[in-house]
Amino acid sequence: MTRPQPVLSVRGVHKSFGHVQALDGVDLDVHAHEVVALVGDNAAGKSTLAKVVAGVLAPEAGTVTVDGNPVPPGSPASARALGVATVFQDLALAENLDVVQNLFLGQEISGKGGLGLDEGAMENRAREILESLTSRIPSVRTPLSALSAGQRQTVAIARTQLGSPKVVVLDEPTASLSVAQTAEVLTHIQSLRDLGHGVILISHSLSDVLAVADRVEVLRHGRNNGSFTAAEASHEAVVAAITGATRLPRRTTPSSRP
Numbered sequence: 001m002t003r004p005q006p007v008l009s010v011r012g013v014h015k016s017f018g019h020v021q022a023l024d025g026v027d028l029d030v031h032a033h034e035v036v037a038l039v040g041d042n043a044a045g046k047s048t049l050a051k052v053v054a055g056v057l058a059p060e061a062g063t064v065t066v067d068g069n070p071v072p073p074g075s076p077a078s079a080r081a082l083g084v085a086t087v088f089q090d091l092a093l094a095e096n097l098d099v100v101q102n103l104f105l106g107q108e109i110s111g112k113g114g115l116g117l118d119e120g121a122m123e124n125r126a127r128e129i130l131e132s133l134t135s136r137i138p139s140v141r142t143p144l145s146a147l148s149a150g151q152r153q154t155v156a157i158a159r160t161q162l163g164s165p166k167v168v169v170l171d172e173p174t175a176s177l178s179v180a181q182t183a184e185v186l187t188h189i190q191s192l193r194d195l196g197h198g199v200i201l202i203s204h205s206l207s208d209v210l211a212v213a214d215r216v217e218v219l220r221h222g223r224n225n226g227s228f229t230a231a232e233a234s235h236e237a238v239v240a241a242i243t244g245a246t247r248l249p250r251r252t253t254p255s256s257r258p
Contacts, residue, residue: 150181
């Protein structure tokens with residue numbers, strides 16, 4: 001049986017900062033209904049790749065496509081329009097606003113005739129999104145300042161659903177969370193997969209990765225250094241790829257920089 005085409009395809013991406021080669025010919029595919037964990041040591045290139053996929057950074061070489069459509073380099077708006085939603089570590093939420101206001105900030109629903117805001121419609125949509133993620137936030141009118149770190153992460157994830165994305169990129173979503181909060185966020189990630197999205201999960205926690213991912217992709221020094229089916233991968237094998245105890249051969253394909 002032929003596998004469907006990936007919803008996101010990254011081919012031969014290079015990105016450098018001065019003399020530092022952050023990404024060196026990286027490839028990555030993500031399919032709908034799939035969670036792909038991106039792991040690696042510090043400075044492996046994970047967050048840089050996330051920013052390239054999100055259109056925040058422009059690569060020097062290589063391509064990023066969503067459903068076969070190229071993401072214009074360095075254009076976050078174009079990436080969002082094509083269906084890429086990203087939650088970075090800073091979350092970019094407003095402390096002084098409630099859940100509804102944070103979800104719809106910059107994309108509010110206008111009332112009839114364009115007069116004012118349709119608060120009822122926004123509240124209803126917010127509830128629908130939170131329910132689809134099996135969220136435990138008690139009220140969509142709860143101020144962000146009253147939410148736990150895990151609930152704030154929930155709001156940030158929920159906000160990605162307003163644009164009906166095809167790919168959701170989550171950069172360290174369980175960092176600094178309690179065990180209970182981590183479990184809730186992992187449930188949200190499973191919900192994103194069940195909703196049909198392709199998900200890129202960037203994480204340092206292999207226990208979180210192996211609990212929720214379908215596939216694990218390893219980056220080391222900006223290069224692909226291992227690909228594992230999560231259900232069959234051992235902790236030791238993934239760690240060996242991360243540390244360089246096992247290495248993929250250096251590619252000589254056309255996707256590598258000449």
